[in-house]
Amino acid sequence: MRGGGMIGVVGDRAAAVGLAVVGAFHPRAGDGAPEGVGTICLLGARRGLMWRAFSGGKEASDGRPDPLDRWSRRVIGGLAAELGAVALYPFGGPPYQPFQRWAARGEGAVASPVAMQVTPGRGLWASWRGALGFGERIVLPRREGASPCPACPAPCRTACPVDAFAGGTYDVPRCVAHITSPAGAACREGGCLVRHACPAGRDLAPPAEQRRFHMEAFIRARLAAGA
Ligand code: SF4
Ligand code: SF4
Structure with a gap:
């Protein structure tokens, strides 16, 4: 902004x-x-x-x-x-x-x-x-941009290799099972493929080290929680 x-x-x-x-x-x-x-x-x-x-x-x-x-x-x-x-x-x-x-x-x-x-x-x-x-009401510039979804073919729906969003909610155990398996290396090393698929943020992916850091932290947290 x-x-x-x-x-x-x-x-x-x-x-x-x-x-x-x-x-x-x-x-x-x-x-x-x-x-x-x-x-x-x-x-x-x-x-x-x-x-x-x-x-x-x-x-x-x-x-x-x-x-x-x-x-x-x-x-x-x-x-x-x-x-x-x-x-x-x-x-x-x-x-x-x-x-x-x-x-x-x-x-x-x-x-x-x-x-x-x-x-x-x-x-x-x-x-x-x-x-x-x-405390004060700061003068703000007008926010630009509307929802990117209505005009999008929604590649996010099909990008997850294990359909973790198929039921309309996020199936965390299904995601975790995949990203902790050998087959889940792409997600684990490079970040969530669903996020990558969204054209609205295509050039804004965080650096590879940051994506890996977040995935490792996510895996640690979910495994600690028993998911
Ligand atoms: S890929 Fe991104 S912009 Fe397209 S429908 Fe999914 S969330 Fe919306
Ligand atoms: S991290 Fe991988 S397995 Fe988990 S939701 Fe994203 S694409 Fe699916």
């Missing part, structure tokens, strides 16, 4: 630490924003910028759990202190902040045919590392 004034300042400061303002909105009643917050700026990754910043940070190599979440807390907490905002995160619950709703309000995220949110600008690669909540 580009713009001048305060939103431009937030974007510049976010970029300086490896993040991007991927959406912003003025919360209304029912949006689940903290009391007194007039603007929420969503922060996410754009291309390889975040991965480079994270890889060079102390959390990436200290051997402790949840390095990316800890890096996010450090840099977004720093941004919040610098800019006079409150830091908000999609992890660390329960309870969890309603990031899916915020993504719908701030980035135009909609439900895709494969039980994931898709955004006009980042396709199925959309994810959020956190958000900044400002």
Whole structure:
């Protein structure tokens, strides 16, 4: 999201630490924003910028759990202190902040045919590392882009080699069984083939190391949960 004034300042400061303002909105009643917050700026990754910043940070190599979440807390907490905002995160619950709703309000995220949110600008690669909540109503540029799905032949429906979305929901055990098997090397090493298939985010896949990192973290979490 580009713009001048305060939103431009937030974007510049976010970029300086490896993040991007991927959406912003003025919360209304029912949006689940903290009391007194007039603007929420969503922060996410754009291309390889975040991965480079994270890889060079102390959390990436200290051997402790949840390095990316800890890096996010450090840099977004720093941004919040610098800019006079409150830091908000999609992890660390329960309870969890309603990031899916915020993504719908701030980035135009909609439900895709494969039980994931898709955004006009980042396709199925959309994810959020956190958000900044400002007390004031910052002037925001008009958000561009509508749902990419109506005009799309929906390759996402058929990209999964084990049809993990066939029932209209995400069959996590089926996915995990595949990606932990020899046949699942493409997903495990390169990232979810369904996300790759979406034309709305085709040029925005994260770097290979980041895709592998997320898949390994996902496998660890699901196996720990018994799925
Ligand atoms: S592949 Fe097409 S239908 Fe599927 S989520 Fe992407 S834009 Fe929507
Ligand atoms: S990671 Fe692979 S197996 Fe799992 S949903 Fe994506 S394409 Fe299917």
